[in-house]
Structures are given as C-alpha cells and as structure tokens.
Amino acid sequence: MSEDIALEFDKVRQGIDQVDTELVELIARRLKLTGEVGRLKAQLDLPLYVPSREAEIIEKKRELAVKQGVSADLVEDVIRRIMRDSYATQTNTRAKNQQSQSRKIVIVGGAGQLGKMFVNLFTQSGFTVSVIEKEDWGNAEPKLETADLVMVAVPIRITEQVIQKLSHLPKSCTLVDITSIKDEPLQAMLSTHDGPVVGLHPMFGPGIKHLAKQTIVVCHGREQQSYGWLIEQLEVWGAKLCYVDSGQHDHLMAIIQVLRHFSTVAYGYHLKQENIDLDKVLELSSPIYRLELIMVGRLFAQDSELYSDIVFSNKKNIPMIKRFIERMSTLVELLENENIAEFNALFKDVSSWFGDNAGRFLQESNLMLAKANDLRK
Helix, strand or coil, rough: HHHHHHHHHHHHHHHHHHHHHHHHHHCCCCCCCCHHHHHHHHHCCCCCCCCCCHHHHHHHHHHHHHHHHCCCHHHHHHHHHHHHHHHHHHHHHHHCCCCCCEEHHHHHEECCCHHHHHHHHHHHHEEEEHHHHHHHHHHHHHCCCCCCEEEEECHHHHHHHHHHHCCCCCCCCEEEEEECCCCCHHHHHHHHHHCCCCEEEECCCCCCCCCCCCCEEEEEECCHHHHHHHHHHHHHCCEEECCHHHHHHHHHHHHHHHHHHHHHHHHHHHHHHCCCCHHHHHHHHHHHHHHHHHHHHHHHHHCCCHHHHCCCHHHHHHHHHHHHHHHHHHHHHHHHCCCCHHHHHHHHHHHHHHHHHHHHHHHHHHHHHHHHHCCCC
C-alpha cells in the first residue's frame, strides 16, 4: 500500500511540474503579445500605461478567479507581477520601433545615474541626445546652441552653479532640472534663461526599468505651451505627473524625503552604536520588522552623497526636524511617567487624523508583507 501511495505522490508531483511548465510557456506567450502591443502603441503614439485598461484587466480576472474557486487576491498578485514585466517588454519594443524625432536633447550630467536613465529614454524614443560633463564645458557651445531641450541632472549642491552657465541658450530651448528641491533651482533657471522653463522631480531612483506608474513632480516655470511636447512624452513613457507649486513642493519634500531620510540614518546609526547582533535580529523578526530593517539597510547600501545632498539642501528644514525630536521626547516622558492613558489618547487622536487612510494602509501593507515573507529563505 505504501508503494502505491508513493507512486501516486510522484504522479501528482509530475502533474504539478507539468502545470508549472505550462504556466511559464503561457507567460512567455503573453510577453510576446505585449511586445506587439508596445510596437503598435509606438506607431499610434499611445501611452505605455493606461490606468483604466489595467483596472479593467484586474477586475475581470478577479471575477474569473471567484468563478473558478481560486483566491482573487492570488490571481491579482500574479497578474500585476506579469504586467509589471510586460511594461518593461513594451518599453524595449517601443525603443526598437519608435520613429526618430527631430528634437535635440542635451543632458548636463548625463553620465550620472539618473541622467543616464533619461539619456536612454530619450535615445530609445528616437531623439538626438548629447551629454555634457564637467570636462566638456570647453566644447559645449555647439551642442547648446542647437538644443531644443537642456536638462540639468547634476547633484543639488552644484545645480544653481551649472544653471548659471546656461545663459546663452536659444530662445526656443526648454530648460529643465530634475533635482529633488525645486524652488531655488526654478528661480535660478527663470533668471538665467528667457525661454521655456520647467522643474521636474522624478520620485524614483535610477534602478527602474520603465516609467509606468512612476511619479514625476512638475513645477511650471514659463511658457507651458512650449514644453507641452515634453509633458506628453513623459506621459507616453507611462509616468504619473503631479503638478505642484515649487514652494509647496519643497515644503512637502521636507516630510516625504528629508525627515524620512534623517530619521532612517538616525535609526541605522543607533543600531550600529548599540552593536546589536543583526543576524539574530533578522532571525527573530516578523515580516513587518524585517521589512522595516530592509528599508534601513537599503539606504546604507547606496551613496551617502545622495542622501546628504537632500538632508543638507535647505536649512529651513532644521526647525521641522527639531519639532520631530521634541515630539519623540514627549513620548519618552509618557513612558517614563507610565502614563498609559495619555499614550492611548494620543494614539487615538493620530488614528483619527489618518481617517480612512489607516484602514487602506493596513490592507496595502498586508499585501506587501505577504510578498516580503515569500522572499525569506
């Protein structure tokens, strides 16, 4: 009897292996089709990412999953992962088929990580792209005098200095920067160049494979109609554009980036000073604590200047950081005084401030944690 069960077990396993093989073959067929979609989108000049189309696909597949008695969340997770790769496939296909553009692009700092990404995007889309690095300024004039767009992609600390070198651009040329602060660079560009000016802030790192669903902040400067083609191109690449005043942008980035990076560095520094056994902490951590630690370690795996440039970019952020530290001290006082009631009241007050977002964030984080747990070895 045990031999019969063992044979049946092996047969079932072989069936699973066969299904897995068929899944891989189906995914390959789908990616081939999405490559064709990318080619046709390029010819029709359609955007890479269409939210309504993606939402329609997800909704229909969830309904189908329910009818088949399969977890709708599982199916949605699989479909979303496949779609994420399909955007990269479509990007590559567009690169091979998109007709050449007549506009000339110059990227100052195009050898840097983020600059290089935009060099690749513009090149793949058929634009004529030139790069200027610090050693090229002596021969930069021929590139600049015929440019339709000049993008400044240099570290924050030298952005304004570089902008000041661009005072003789053609009147029709669009001047744009992609730094993570916007007000001072935007004012510098408006003062230096009489033509179209716009500030962009890509809210992502250079490691992405495509711009689908990636947020780019747009701060209008001057002559919006003249750089409308650039805005359209960003949308064709799939980017999600967020329009905001440069002053408001910098105020919000103090929370989104500066405070987040500062507190992450402080936490990492604290862990190092405590000299904890990191391997043991990872072994004992639940998925959520492991994910938090991963995000801290992720920061320290990168170039420190990327973060020091942001944290030190604006002294106006210092009072906000100090207020954060004061509020930490308030919580410490509650702990020292064993004031549990006040702690709970504070907790409920903050929970009320988050409103419905708290519940939504809980659901989203549960999905993230499930994926993070899958990666554990």
